[in-house]
Amino acid sequence: MAKEKFVVLESTCVPLPLENVDTDQIIPARFLSATSREGFGDNLFRDWRYNKNGEKNPAFVLNDPSFGGRILVAGKNFGSGSSREHAVWAIYDYGFRAVVSSFFADIFMNNSLNNGLLPVVIPEDMLGRILDLVKKDPSAKIRIDLEKQILKVIPTGEETAFSINAYKKECMLKGLDDIDFLLAMRNEIDEFAKRERPWL
Amino acid sequence: MKETLFEKIWNSHVVRSINEGPDVLFIDRHYIHEVTSPQAFNGLRARGVKVLHPEKTLATADHNTPTRDQHLAIRDELSRNQVAKLAENCRENGIELYGLNHEKNGIVHVIGPELGYTLPGMTIVCGDSHTSTHGAFGTIAFGIGTSEVEMVLATQCIMQPRPRKMRISVNGKTGRGVTAKDIVMYIISRISTGGATGYFVEFSGSAIRDLSMEARMTVCNMSIEMGARGGLIAPDETTFSYLRSLSRLNINGDTEAAIASWKSLKSDEGAVFDKELEFDAALIKPMITYGTNPGMGMGIDELIPSSDTAGGNASSSFLKSLGYMGFKPSMKLLGHPVDYVFLGSCTNGRIEDFRAFASIIKGRKKASGVTALIVPGSKRVEEQMKREGLTSIYEEAGFEVRQPGCSSCLAMNEDKIPEGKYAVSTSNRNFEGRQGPGARTLLASPLTAAAAAVTGVISDPRELIND
Incomplete structure (x- = not known):
């Protein structure tokens, strides 16, 4: 099924300079009881974003009106922990289309790519400079060009190449879906399933 | 090849x-x-x-x-x-x-x-x-x-x-x-x-x-x-x-x-x-976590590190984590009061885990200040506990054996640890709010959880093992 395409994204960013942000922080388990994919953005970073009375925590970046945009810039090892895809749905539903960090957890990375959210891995020192810059100047924009695989910090001109596997890049650029690809392989899969594996 | x-x-x-x-x-x-x-x-x-x-x-x-x-x-x-x-x-x-x-x-x-x-x-x-x-x-x-x-x-x-x-x-x-x-x-x-x-x-x-x-x-x-x-x-x-x-x-x-x-x-x-990595088993002690990710662990008789360690936690993340837990750098955890104990989960919810916990609580009583959640990993485990007489050991020591499920490991059901409370948990994650909003999780083995359950404080299980 077709998904939103990702080609070039130029946007201001939301800085989250914390390391090891796990998927329980992104979307706490008590919000996982829904049976559809929509609406998780309301509870993105729920326990950091709201205090226990349900009021907004003014100290949290999503509640700071100076920051906004479609790119989340986060400390290293982002998305560790639970495999819940709800974490990606929440980030996407909130409005982000890319997450920039120096290191992502594996399952989070796969889940992102399967949902049109681009994870961009950049060097740790550059990540530090972006976080500092955005803190000082929330209007600073970043440009992510998926075709060229370049991330550029507009005000400073600093840029870096990032990697993504060629197949996934193609899927993101064209808004394609793995399942359509696999459904088209049905005969090949059926042949494979018939191979002799005596104990299965 | x-x-x-x-x-x-x-x-x-x-x-x-x-x-x-x-x-x-x-x-x-x-x-x-x-x-x-x-x-x-x-x-x-x-x-x-x-x-x-x-x-x-x-x-x-x-x-x-x-x-x-x-x-x-x-x-x-x-x-x-x-x-x-x-x-x-x-x-x-x-x-x-x-x-x-x-x-x-x-x-x-x-x-x-x-x-x-x-x-x-x-x-x-x-x-x-x-x-x-x-x-x-x-x-x-x-x-x-x-x-x-x-x-x-x-x-x-x-x-x-x-x-x-x-x-x-x-x-x-x-x-x-x-x-x-x-x-x-x-x-x-x-x-x-x-x-x-x-x-x-x-x-x-x-x-x-x-x-x-x-x-x-x-x-x-x-x-x-x-x-x-x-x-x-x-x-x-x-x-x-x-x-x-x-x-x-x-x-x-x-x-x-x-x-x-x-x-x-x-x-x-x-x-x-x-x-390739290699470790020496002889150097391993009963472990406990002090922070908000599973890498923030130490031997139970050790002190919380004074600053970032092998985990590579940046200072602000490290201090935020300790702040959430209500701990300070270089603090000792032995003797720290415990409010909850959770035995169960896909990590430690099998029959051997319930035997291990039972080996410590047998002949002792649950500490009065501790609320315990004892949750078998499956109906089969629950049944086997009864057959082996483990369920009676738990009951005699003042523990209620619950019905199976993931329970307090991720607290999607009612088994939530209240805000600010300390839980020694045999599960796998000590993330902020994992066991309930504001809950403070200390990951450990079933033996260490049992030691906390009967003493009401973080205790070294080696001192309570019935040889």
Whole structure:
């Protein structure tokens, strides 16, 4: 099924300079009881974003009106922990289309790519400079060009190449879906399933 | 060509390799549960596709189910709906469901092995990161997201980039009171929660060989907490004896012939790993975590580090973490009051875990200030506890044994730890709010949890073991 395409994204960013942000922080388990994919953005970073009375925590970046945009810039090892895809749905539903960090957890990375959210891995020192810059100047924009695989910090001109596997890049650029690809392989899969594996 | 165990299993399941892309991997067993599957079934409906191999799929309800009065309707409407949806989806697609109140119900990673569905050499996936548990049998087992659940339901295949290979060897003898949980928590404390990201880990060495199957499951279960895609252990006589002891194996044909074929499942002598690590079992103490990720662990009689350590936590993240826990750098944890104790989860919810906990509480009483959640991993475990007389030991010591499920490990049901309270937990994650908003989790083994439960404070289990 077709998904939103990702080609070039130029946007201001939301800085989250914390390391090891796990998927329980992104979307706490008590919000996982829904049976559809929509609406998780309301509870993105729920326990950091709201205090226990349900009021907004003014100290949290999503509640700071100076920051906004479609790119989340986060400390290293982002998305560790639970495999819940709800974490990606929440980030996407909130409005982000890319997450920039120096290191992502594996399952989070796969889940992102399967949902049109681009994870961009950049060097740790550059990540530090972006976080500092955005803190000082929330209007600073970043440009992510998926075709060229370049991330550029507009005000400073600093840029870096990032990697993504060629197949996934193609899927993101064209808004394609793995399942359509696999459904088209049905005969090949059926042949494979018939191979002799005596104990299965 | 010399191959690692991981390569042998992976290569034999590749349907197609995509140039500069992922491999298309055939999946032998797909476990599903109520929380990460409904959107996948919705996706199938939208595509007009049915489940390709329902006979390779097995379902259970575990994540949001209550641990008391399971015969009554689930009180929370959303959870009730989710469990009902699972039943509906399974019925519609011909998938076996061991739902709530079924005699085979339990945590997905507990029932798969105990019911003979997890077998050496398989590829296994589930929409749950602790699917790595099944690696204890010499399988490639890993957690997936819901889009991938849909992918496997529709095609019995998954597209995955090939992970790198790591071997972690633990050699030597562990000391008294040191369990499989302590071994794996020790490794994570050394290499951090991102230390194995991008890798599939093979655990080996004499200390791993010496472990029972249940203990091996505990080790593989937490391989995700070091960032690994999964962890596995080569099957050996311990594995085969365990499999022979099960009432039924889900195989076609003769068990002994299958076992003979599983004997080739080991890394070849001289096979190359991308990374090798080695640890000395003798250096491992009973472990406990002091922070908000599983890498922030230490020996129970040690002091919280004064600043960032091997975990590589930046100062602000480190201090934020200690602040959440209400701890200070260089503080001692022994003697610190404990409010809750949780025994259970896919990490430590098997019969040996309940025996270990019982070995300490037997003849003692639960400390009055402690609320205990004792939650078997499955109906089978619950039944076996009764048969072995463990349930009476718990009751005599003042503990209530609950009904099976994931419970307080992720607190999707009512089993939440209140804000600010300290819980010594045998589960796998001590993230902020994991066991309830504001809850403070200290991960530990069943022995250490039992020691806390009877003393009311963090205690060294080595001082309470009844020899």
